[in-house]
Amino acid sequence: MLKELVETQLQRALEALDLPEPPAYQLKRSERPEHGDLSTNVAFALAKQAGQAPRRLAEQLAEQLRTQSDSPFESVAVAGAGFVNFKLKHEQIHQVLDRILRYQFEEPDYYYGISHQGEGKAAQVEFVSANPTGPLTLGHGRQAILGDVIARLLENAGYRVTREFYYNNAGRQMRLLGQSVQARYLEELGRPAQFPEEGYHGEYIREIARKIRAEQGDAWAEAATDQFKDYAEAEIFAGIRRTLGRLFRRPADQAFDIYYNESSLYGRGPQRPLATVDLITEWLRAASLAYDKDGAVWFKATASGRPEDRVIVRRSGEPTYRLPDIAYHLDKLARGFDLIIDIFGADHHDTYQDVLAALKGLCQNIPELKQYEPERIRVLIHQFVTLTRGGQQVKMSKRLANYVTIDDLIDELAATVKLEEQTQEAARTPEQLREAFAVNAVRYFFLMRNPDSHLQFDFDLAKAQSKENPVYYVMYAHTRIAAINAEYFTVFTERNTYRDPAAEDLSLLQQPEELALIKQLDALPEVLAEALDQLRPNLVTNYAFELARLFHDFYEQHRVVDASRPELTVARMALLHGIDIVFGRLFGLLGLFAPRYM
RNA sequence: GCGCCCGUAGCUCAGUGGACAGAGCGCUGCCCUGCGGAGGCAGAGGCCGCAGGUUCAAAUCCUGCCGGGCGCACCA
Incomplete structure (x- = not known):
């Protein structure tokens, strides 16, 4: 304003x-x-x-x-x-607070910080997109939270948002999964089994095998590998949804809107794409962007300035992953989204550029594709996560299956949460509170760094329940306001609301700390717009931390509830209310649980 | 070798064209019994990786180099 x-x-x-x-x-x-x-x-x-x-x-x-x-x-x-x-003039600054408070009370559908930039537009966010071969790990976690918050920011800007998870349940990796489970199952039965050379070693494979044995006894001894594959996929997928539900604070079956099966792009899945991979190949040829060499089909990436051409159909006739990716993204364009956001890890950097180059080529050269605009696709590449514990980096290796899963992370954090007597709330069990605090820490830590930068997840810091831990520092500001609110009613017993617009004189707020807080509140819409525009949720955590800092600063220097100065008290309560409105928005957008007591 | 990201205080990181470079932790000293002490104040600590260039103005943009991460499969 x-x-x-x-x-x-x-x-x-x-x-x-x-x-x-x-x-x-x-x-x-x-x-x-x-x-x-x-x-x-x-x-x-x-x-x-x-x-x-x-x-x-x-x-x-x-x-x-x-x-x-x-x-x-x-x-x-x-x-x-x-x-x-x-x-x-100070009155201009006071008006900012006045408007935030007034809207809150007078406009039923208004939330301070909301924007109409995306009104009437549809956006799609693709993220996580893990194949169902194992539980979600640390790297997926960063991506999951980034995607979740970007989706929330889009909704805040008025977009209709589709959250989409793309996966592949065919091919070599899934075959290996089936073979791994089958081998473990046979081992459980005490029968000879050959564990595949590049099979999955994780303990979860044994758990699935034991579960099959518990349900089926030895009835599956002669079963086909596919049967194990299908069973494992269902189990693992259910686990992934559970984990995502925990992270997103939603029921597991509402974690994503759409799970898009890659098989659909071959004409064999639940979705009906605009074009199958075969048609894409034809189009690429028609546009002189594909050619045959050494028995394979190549995409002419060099025509778009990329460093080398890539195989899209192997000599065996099987497409490489780039081809269905092209088909998938063309389908996204055809589905009419105004904005398409892909979130990938740093290891995808090379490949998405080929996909975009192919889409541009197709849309320019194939008449029926001219209506589509590849510029609507935005890609967020995030760097990797490392975990430190006791100042030491935790070594992880996927092959040896000693990586840390998201569930491990949340469970371990939850186990260390200490609840004070007064933290207890009737609406939640201690277990639910512990879970909420743990998820808060995980979410905040994954968000607080620039996606472009490597993220060092400091386990010890995430566990700390003190102001060194930024997530506690922010939550503490909110709970302090709740504490002051309670104090207000014990001192001013005749009042039943601390909002009293008639008695409120905001011009009494003249202290630099008070004015600084209002100016910070004023910046919220700009920060949210910037965070969305740059796809950088860390701008929002930075802002929340700064707001908390300004509030703690104010709190240290000025007393709010003062029986001898009721007018000033009411004005300051209004300020606190404005701050808490903004904290409410921030907690909602960041997906954090806002405790009243800690 | 090629491509992308990063290199800012002892540590973890903000800051991406503006005015003396910021925070938290850690370190040093002092203060405090609270509207919840899970405190407060002060201080030390930086040729913003290096070298050129563009600009009235560069941590920020461009070029080259050095260091770290990730890719560079007819794996996904």
């Missing part, structure tokens, strides 16, 4: 001075108090065009802004070589 306010004033001033429309310039929240509340470099941007020195332009602008009617500014100053610094 404050930014728009200044923007409007600035536009008026530029017109009044008969200055041209400036090229891209910045209007930012100032980092230092001596630079005012906001500052702009517009004078620099205009200098060349206007043929004047930035400093001189800035002075003219400042003068104009100072004298404009209804000026919202306390002061407009020129600094440095030509920055214009704005200091707003």
Whole structure:
């Protein structure tokens, strides 16, 4: 709000001075108090065009802004070589809080921070997309949470969102899975069994084998490998859904909207794609983007500037994974999404670029595909996760099956959560609370780093129930507000609500800590828009941490509930309420459980 | 060898064109009995990997180099 306010004033001033429309310039929240509340470099941007020195332009602008009617500014100053610094009247800042509170009470469908940018548009987010060969691990966890929060941010912006999980239950890896389970089952029966050379060694394979034995006895001794494969797939998939449900705080069967089976792209699955892999191959040939060599079919990636051509159909006649990927993404475009977001781990970097290149080629060259726009696809590549414990990196190897699963992680964190007496809430069992706290830590830790950067998951820090742990630091701000709220009613026993707009005088909020908090509240919509635009949920955790910091700062210096100063108390309670509205939004968007007591 | 990401305080990381580079932890010193002490204040600590370039202005953009991660299969 404050930014728009200044923007409007600035536009008026530029017109009044008969200055041209400036090229891209910045209007930012100032980092230092001596630079005012906001500052702009517009004078620099205009200098060349206007043929004047930035400093001189800035002075003219400042003068104009100072004298404009209804000026919202306390002061407009020129600094440095030509920055214009704005200091707003306190009443402008108080209005921000007033509007946040008023909307909350007067607009039934309004949530502060909501945006209409995606109104009427459909978005699809594809993430996790793990094949059902084993439980979800740490790497999947980061991706799952990133995808979940990006989906929530999209919904907040008005998009209709489809969460989609793509998987492949055919091919070599699944065959190996079936063989591994079969071998373990035969071992359970005490029969000779040959464990496949590159089979799956995880303990979960033995568990599945034992379960089959418990249900079937030795009836499956002569069964086909496929039977074991199908059984294992169902078991593993159920486990994956359970894990996702825990992470997303949703029932397991609502973790995703669509599970898209790769087999559909061969015409053998539940979905009906726009084009099967065979048709895609034909189209690529028709567009001169595919050719035969050494008995295989190659995609001419070099035509799009990629480093090398790639095989898309093996000599054996079996497509490589790139071909169904192309078919899948073409199908996404055909399904009419306005925005398509793919989330992949760093190991996919090379391959998605080939897929995008193929899509561009197809849409340009095949008449019936001209209507589709590959530019609607955005790809978020995230770096890997390492786990540290006791300052040491935990070594993981998929082959030896000594990797850490998401369930292990949540379980271990939950086991260490200490609940205070007062933490108990009637609505939740201690187990549910422990689970909620553990999931909070996992979610927050996966979110708090830039997806571009490697993420070091510090187990000891995640377990800590003290302010060194950022997730506790943030939750603690919220619970402190709840504690003050309770205190308010014990002191002002005659009141039954701390919202009393009639008695509220926000102009009593003059302390720098109070004004800083309101200005932080004002930034929420921009932060959410930026986080979505850049696909960087860590901007939201950063913001939440900063808000918590400002609040703790305020709390240390100022007493809220004060029987001798009821007016100030009411004003500060209003401020706290505004802060808690924003925390509520943040907890919702980050998918965190907001405890009233800790 | 080629491609992508990263390199900022002792550690973990913010900051991606602006004004003296920030936080948390750790370290040093001081203070505090609370609207929940799961505290508070202060301080030390940085040629923002290196070298060029673009710009009025570079941690931020470009080029090269060095270091780390991940890819580079007719595996997914």
